[in-house]
Amino acid sequence: MKSTFEIIYEVVMKIPAGRVATYGQVAAMAGNPRWSQVVGFALHVNPRPGVIPCHRVVNRFGETSKAFAFGGEDVQRQMLEDEGVVFLPDGRVDMEKCAWRGE
DSSP: OOOOOHHHHHHHHTTTTOOOOHHHHHHTTTOOTOOOOHHHHHHOOSSTTTTTTGGEEEEEOOOOOOTTTTHHHHHHHHHHHHHOOOTTTTTOOHHHBBBBBOO
């Protein structure tokens, strides 16, 4: 049987480059919409950085993490921009253009 974190990592690995998902979306797709914080915990201890693209997960407002585990907030934004994710003037991800719908 898979652990909760393993299920979360499987969902996150499906997010394509150039797209983002929210913590709540990942939680729901992992089987429990109330796991948003659990998603955050799982991503903070990502066992395979560079394989599990935790940088593609943002909050419901399209904001990057203030405590991005792999180098800071600016690193997450740079990684997303490098993949083509568009940011609004206020620093949030343009969710209309870049939100992953699970397709």
